[in-house]
Amino acid sequence: MPPRWEGNIVPKSITPALFEKRVTHDLWITGFFNIISGQEIPSSLRNAYLARNQLNLKSFRALGAEFVLATTSGVSQGIFTIESHLYDVAMGKEIAGYRLKGSARAKDRVFHAFENKIIYFITGSNGLFDTKIAFVSTQTGNKEIYTIDFDGRNRKRITRNGSINLSPRWSPDGTKIAFTSYIRRNPDLYIIDFKVGKIYLFSHRTGLNVAPAWSPDGKYIAVTMGYASRSQIFLLNMRGKKVRQITKGWGDNLSASWSPDGKKIAFVSNRTGRPQIYIMNADGTGVRRLTFRGTYNVAPVWSPRGDRIAYSGIIDGRFQICTVTLDGSTIRVLTSIGNNYTPCWSPDGRYIAYCQTTKRGSDIYIMNFDGNFKRRLTHDRGRNSMPSWSPHLEKP
């Protein structure tokens, strides 16, 4: 028997229609659901629920529904509340009933918590609605760093220096972003500290200070820097001090990405003449080449699940996002339109965000890790590139 609605929640500013539109959009972008709109539910079923709190789950089965979500929301004394009941049609019972509250000025956070719970109760792991994607946009004419929520809302400009800003990378705890900027006529590394509300210079060795990769424990950043007129990967501690040179050997070595356990690093090297993906131990030993297909493979990122590496490689003359298993045996090509660059994983490894450039422009897209369900995340006039996916930013 479903519980009765409680309290005197008066809908205000968010009408039921707007609420439904938002939740429908947000659940749809996860790629898990086909949504049956409330309008499609026969009025007899709706009325029975609204008037007598009766939910005949068997009749919803006839609609093809596997779950039914009943919600109400409203603002009272500055507090925004969402109350929600989730029913499993096959099991014929309610699987979750919860109420979430928050400041009416921060409705998005309440929505995100509410939507994350739906994903949690249906899939068994947290949703990504409390994550953001940092990226580079040319909307102001130069390249500045921005962030946008997973649901495509709340786009925010982070840097305002008018310079060239590149390679934003979230720290593992989500409180900082490292990036490269040309403010001082050199590609230096900076760190934005959101807790303190400051941007500070982190590494300014003459030459390259690029491609920052935070170690999973957040104690180090692997940085690509110039050394003896080549590029090598160095390990810096959080004071910006060189701890050691990780890569040695012929050619340029660059673009580090740590394995989730912090024991290995994937990187790019052109030691054989053309850029390919390699793997090594975090101390620089045990180097082995991972990609053998194609002549130009760059931008490796290790999946949070640890089992594969995504990268951008030339296939039939254009750049596509690919994944490769750690033994190099299975390569999947995930994109086919335009040129596709700089993949990055969602914290749960379910999705890959990437930059797609076509004649129309350059935008951030998100797809499932198997290449299905591609959707465009950025919709402005700038050229958008270099996504980096934050960890969960709210405590569960």
Add this chain to the structure above:
Amino acid sequence: MKTRKLGILVALLMVPLFLTVSCCTKKAVKPTPTTGEKGNQSVSAQQKGVQEEGLTKKKYPGIQGEFMESKYLKDIHFDFDKYNIRPDAAAILKKSAKYLLAHPTYKIQIEGHCDERGSVEYNLVLGERRANSAKKFLVNLGVDPSRLSTISYGKEMPLDPRHNEEAWAKNRRCHFIILEK
């Protein structure tokens, strides 16, 4: 768009001023011309083979410091994903070296640039390699390495914004700027 217009306006205003300054410092013996004789002065400078006329101060938006460019320091070009100096680039660099040896006080920055294909980070590395190749070549021709700094802009400053072979060939380049005279 606004800033670019402003930049051009400033550059135009600076032209006569710089002629005066460079002339004064080079030929201290020569009596300084009155302001009314600017036209004559530029002609006489040309006749004497003083090559730095037109060295106007420029600035990249959002990047500290001003610089100058000289038509005697021409861009050199590269093949895709390559940083070796091609024969056509070698011929240009030989002329550039002569110019630099004739102006021993000039401090030069060599900018390495790439076309838009490939990752941002790989192109930053490639641009650095190109700038280093050009520097090494000039040093071998006798230019003091302490006068030559390098910087890579990767694919961030394309000369030609189009997305075709012609534009890419133009954008794979080293550009030379004068930081100090």
